[in-house]
Amino acid sequence: MRGEKPAEGLRGRPRGWLAEAGDAVVSVFFPAGCRICERLLTRASRVPICEECFASFKALPRRICEVCGALLLAGFWGAQGGAEERLVCRLCADKTYAFERARSYAVYEGELVRAILLLKFEDMAPLGAWFAERLAEVVRREPEVLEADIVVPVPLHREREKERGYNQADLIARPLAKRLKLPHKAVLLMRTRPRPDKQVLSLEERWESVRGAFATRPGSQVDKLRVLLVDDVLTTGATLDACARALRTAGAKSVIGLTVARAIRNPMQGFGES
Ligand SMILES: [Zn+2]
Numbered sequence: 031m032r033g034e035k036p037a038e039g040l041r042g043r044p045r046g047w048l049a050e051a052g053d054a055v056v057s058v059f060f061p062a063g064c065r066i067c068e069r070l071l072t073r074a075s076r077v078p079i080c081e082e083c084f085a086s087f088k089a090l091p092r093r094i095c096e097v098c099g100a101l102l103l104a105g106f107w108g109a110q111g112g113a114e115e116r117l118v119c120r121l122c123a124d125k126t127y128a129f130e131r132a133r134s135y136a137v138y139e140g141e142l143v144r145a146i147l148l149l150k151f152e153d154m155a156p157l158g159a160w161f162a163e164r165l166a167e168v169v170r171r172e173p174e175v176l177e178a179d180i181v182v183p184v185p186l187h188r189e190r191e192k193e194r195g196y197n198q199a200d201l202i203a204r205p206l207a208k209r210l211k212l213p214h215k216a217v218l219l220m221r222t223r224p225r226p227d228k229q230v231l232s233l234e235e236r237w238e239s240v241r242g243a244f245a246t247r248p249g250s251q252v253d254k255l256r257v258l259l260v261d262d263v264l265t266t267g268a269t270l271d272a273c274a275r276a277l278r279t280a281g282a283k284s285v286i287g288l289t290v291a292r293a294i295r296n297p298m299q300g301f302g303e304s
Pocket residue numbers: 064065066067068069079080081082083084
């Protein structure tokens with residue numbers, strides 16, 4: 031209190047605590063800009079990503095492998111015979127995976143790659159909740175084949191989680207479980223062997239790095255349960271496969287993999303992301 035009349039306003043005065051507090055409030059609701067393209071955000075939202083970037087995410091088309099959800103590229107699929115014809119990719123025709131089904135929200139490219147990085151390295155829980163809504167929609171499109179009893183995130187190795195402070199798969203799994211009204215079992219599965227330090231892994235190295243790298247925690251209950259296994263990206267399917275094997279060994283009835291993004295397979299190349 032310095033005897034100034036409030037009517038004089040703030041102009042010309044040194045910026046006091048009130049102005050600073052005001053800026054802080056504004057910056058909470060209107061951060062500097064879209065965290066992907068830096069366009070100015072015009073709408074208050076808890077997720078600092080603009081409408082244009084969200085709209086650029088490319089949802090997977092309907093024509094996917096019935097089992098693993100892969101895009102069916104020409105020359106990489108075949109119809110499986112039987113009472114009713116099924117569209118499956120070559121890998122699933124060979125029964126490659128231990129999971130029953132896998133589905134994803136969108137193609138792993140462009141702005142979605144950046145969004146996944148924000149989730150992975152910046153602990154962006156509201157973005158995880160946004161992705162969870164998309165995955166809940168994916169589940170609701172095929173309720174009969176994607177029905178489950180519990181939701182489990184793909185775990186990080188404990189060293190990695192300690193380093194990062196959180197598990198990005200859990201940022202999606204937790205709100206997804208809530209939406210689907212299913213129990214969320216964050217500590218049911220554990221990664222017993224860390225990912226190799228090498229940044230870029232070949233196709234073979236990816237499968238090798240996760241083989242036997244997961245286990246259920248002693249005393250955890252999965253017997254006869256259908257598990258919805260959640261991760262951020264599906265690249266080769268090796269991680270979901272290794273988790274599914276651990277869960278099936280512990281007695282799980284079935285495992286359905288659900289990821290935000292799906293890398294489009296190029297069988298001639300390795301994969302660069304972690
Ligand atoms: Zn943007």
